[in-house]
Amino acid sequence: xxxxxxxxxxxxxxxxxxxxxxxxxxxxxxxxxxxxxxxxxxxxxxxxxxxxxxxxxxxxxxxxxxxxxxxxxxxxxxxxxxxxxxxxxxxxxxxxxxxxxxxxxxxxxxxxxxxxxxxxxxxxxxxxxxxxxxxxxxxxxxxxxxxxxxxx
Numbered sequence: 840x841x842x843x844x845x846x847x848x849x850x851x852x853x854x855x856x857x858x859x860x861x862x863x864x865x866x867x868x869x870x871x872x873x874x875x876x877x878x879x880x881x882x883x884x885x886x887x888x889x890x891x892x893x894x895x896x897x898x899x900x901x902x903x904x905x906x907x908x909x910x911x912x913x914x915x916x917x918x919x920x921x922x923x924x925x926x927x928x929x930x931x932x933x934x935x936x937x938x939x940x941x942x943x944x945x946x947x948x949x950x951x952x953x954x955x956x957x958x959x960x961x962x963x964x965x966x967x968x969x970x971x972x973x974x975x976x977x978x979x980x981x982x983x984x985x986x987x988x989x990x991x
Contacts, residue, residue, distance in 0.1 A: 863950045874917070884896055884899045885944070886941070886948065892934075893932050893933075914940070917939075
């Protein structure tokens with residue numbers, strides 16, 4: 840199988856896994872009642888990286904600044920996040936989780952972890968280790984790419 844065929848097959852498999860993963864954090868009835876899927880994505884980003892600029896959030900979720908502003912407005916109304924303007928540059932707005940936001944993030948992560956556990960249970964122990972090693976390698980490459988893109 841050539842690289843193009845492998846890439847096509849991988850892309851199809853990733854889409855199947857990702858569509859299921861996007862639903863995993865919404866398994867909790869508490870989340871389903873109170874928060875949209877896009878809002879969950881923002882919470883997951885903030886929970887992973889701490890206070891984050893609006894631009895960084897927009898880049899991470901692949902949405903326009905105006906869309907992210909609307910999402911953050913809703914999350915702020917729900918008291919899940921707070922905004923703070925940079926003292927150095929007032930144009931920069933950083934968003935961080937509040938205590939209720941951290942609790943909601945934890946619930947969303949529990950859904951993601953349960954989903955991952957289900958995936959791992961489909962594999963033998965040695966396959967689980969191989970999968971984790973491959974994902975670590977991919978994540979490291981993507982992190983380096985993001986750092987280079989950001990000029991770090």
